[in-house]
Amino acid sequence: MQFSLPDDNDPRRLEVREWIQSHPSPSAGQLAESGYVVPHWPRPWGLDADPITQLVIDDELKRANIRRPFNPIGIGWLGPTIIKGGTQAQRERYLYPMLAGEELWCQLFSEPSAGSDLASLTTQAVPDKDVYIINGSKIWTTFAHVAKFGVLLARTNPDAPKHEGISYFICPMDAKGITIRTIRDMTGRESFNEVFFDDVRIPKENLVGEENRGWEIAKTTLSNERVSLSREGVMWGAGPTSYDLIELVRGVDGEKITDPLLRQRIASIYIKEEILRVLRLRMVGARVMGHTTGPEASIRKALADAHGRKLMELAMDIANATGMIHGGGPLAGLIGWEKGSGDTWGKHRTLAANDWISGFLFSPALTIGGGTAEVQRNVIAERILGLPRDVD
Ligand SMILES: Cc1cc2nc3c(=O)[nH]c(=O)nc-3n(C[C@H](O)[C@H](O)[C@H](O)COP(=O)(O)OP(=O)(O)OC[C@H]3O[C@@H](n4cnc5c(N)ncnc54)[C@H](O)[C@@H]3O)c2cc1C
Known part of the structure; x- marks a missing residue:
């Protein structure tokens, strides 16, 4: 097709x-x-x-080899949320610098005890005259250490049912009372953080939408995140494709790939990638016809993330024991999948470096970030197949 x-x-x-x-x-x-x-x-x-x-x-x-500015979280999914739920003043203040990559954005959603069950979050925002006072902590916040702003989910009504007492704020990351502690992941990079809020004062004009109605707005952010994270390239739109894998095998094993088991695994990865490509075309096709895509993005994300892990595992198996040597072995000489990289990731490859070993070490994150593989399956079960809801 x-x-x-x-x-x-x-x-x-x-x-x-x-x-x-x-x-x-x-x-x-x-x-x-x-x-x-x-x-x-x-x-x-x-x-x-x-x-x-x-x-x-x-x-x-x-x-023309023109790359778009880098601001993946802002441009990918926070901007559309501000357009939908923000005030005109917020749109005018934040969107152009976001699009020009002048002000990097991060997403302050997950907490130590609220990841998949995000609505259980406990960070509090208490109104006080013309500000909200924020106390609590967030975790896994990508780019918090370099971001100018973040969108923050915090509880404004602790007595309401959990989905109904949450509000959505724009948070300046240099506000007094914010402490950011970087977390080093197993690739050795420091791309995500813990963020602590101690009596942080956020102006009331930074509330997006109505107080206590933040969950509705957050759902827009999360569905845009799923679409954004399902582009070509197995590392959330960046990273290699199966064509790069075949090049890698040729580089290691010579032009003829003779091992039957290896051939079988490559064929299986290639087939999965074709299925994903067709699914992607179906999503594009639906949009061409004027339909919006919703939970279908979860189908693609569920398949694509597992596929990404498998592809990186195969690359590592091909490298054999030398794959354990960071900066050495046959993979080191075969760095590169430039053509598979998403444009926004071009300049700062903070998450998925363009080498196979870092890619392999990062790949387990694919089935966790942006909603875990299990959570995507719940979305498919409930919203596409109409099965009974998961317990709350
Ligand atoms: C690379 C990366 C970047 C990230 N960046 C950000 C960021 O910028 N901002 C942010 O807010 N967060 C970010 N996150 C956090 C991410 O959103 C959470 O890790 C994710 O939502 C899972 O939450 P958790 O880690 O608390 O795991 P948990 O929710 O505790 O899940 C643990 C396990 O239980 C399973 N599980 C949980 N609930 C169910 C259920 N109902 N049914 C079946 N299985 C279930 C999960 O699938 C998982 O296997 C990032 C994560 C990664 C990996």
Whole structure:
């Protein structure tokens, strides 16, 4: 199954090319103003572009080797939430610097005792004149140590049922009373953090939506996160594809791959990737037809994350004992899956470095971050198959 894009002389292509000609090395700000960072967003931040136009713009930017600004969490899923639930003043203040990558964003949702069961969170926000006073702690907050702002979920009514007493805030990460402690993951990188709040004062104007109605807004954020985390490349849109794996095998094993078991495993990974590609096309197709995709993103995420782990495990098996040597062995000489990398990850590969060993060490995180594999299955069971709800 192929999905052909409009041909070379399509007026939509010509328009993008004309812009690129007048901006051959666009700054992040020019890209943000052009609408090409998020063509699917409404104007003035995006272009209200239909899915085909979005694909055309992606294609033309790629051809011209233009990378979009880096702000994966902000642009990927927090921005759309602020558009939907925020005030006009919030949209005007935060969205352009977000799109230009000038202000990096993070997501302060998970807590030590509230991950999958996020609605059990206990961080408190108590109103006091024109501020809310925040106390509590968050964990696994990607980019908290470098972010300018975070979106924060906190409980404003401890007596209400758990989904009904939560509010959604924009939190300046340099506010007095915030302590950030970096966590080193097993790749050796420090990309996520613990964040502690001690009497942190957040202005009331930073509340997004209504007080105690934050859960509804958080659900928009979480569903956008699932779509964002299911692009090509097995590391949440970055990382290698099975084509890169085949190149790796050839590099290690020579042109002819003779081991029958290895051939079988590669074939199985290749088949899974084709299934994922077709699922992705189905999602794009649904959007072209004007349908929105919802829980279907959970199907793709559930399959894609397990596939990513399998692919990285196979790469490690191919390397054999030398795969244990970081910076050495056959894999070290075969670094690179540039062509599979998602554009936003280009400059800062904080999460998934573009080498096989770091990728392998990071890959268990795929089935945890953005909602675990089990939680995705619950979503599929309840919202697609109509099975009884999980216990609360
Ligand atoms: C790389 C990475 C980046 C992250 N970045 C962020 C971030 O920026 N901001 C943020 O807020 N969080 C972030 N997280 C946290 C992530 O959202 C949580 O780790 C995830 O939601 C799981 O929560 P938990 O770790 O508390 O595990 P738990 O919820 O305690 O789950 C433990 C195990 O129990 C299973 N389980 C739990 N509930 C059920 C159920 N109802 N049915 C079946 N099985 C169940 C889970 O699947 C899992 O296997 C990140 C995580 C990773 C790995």
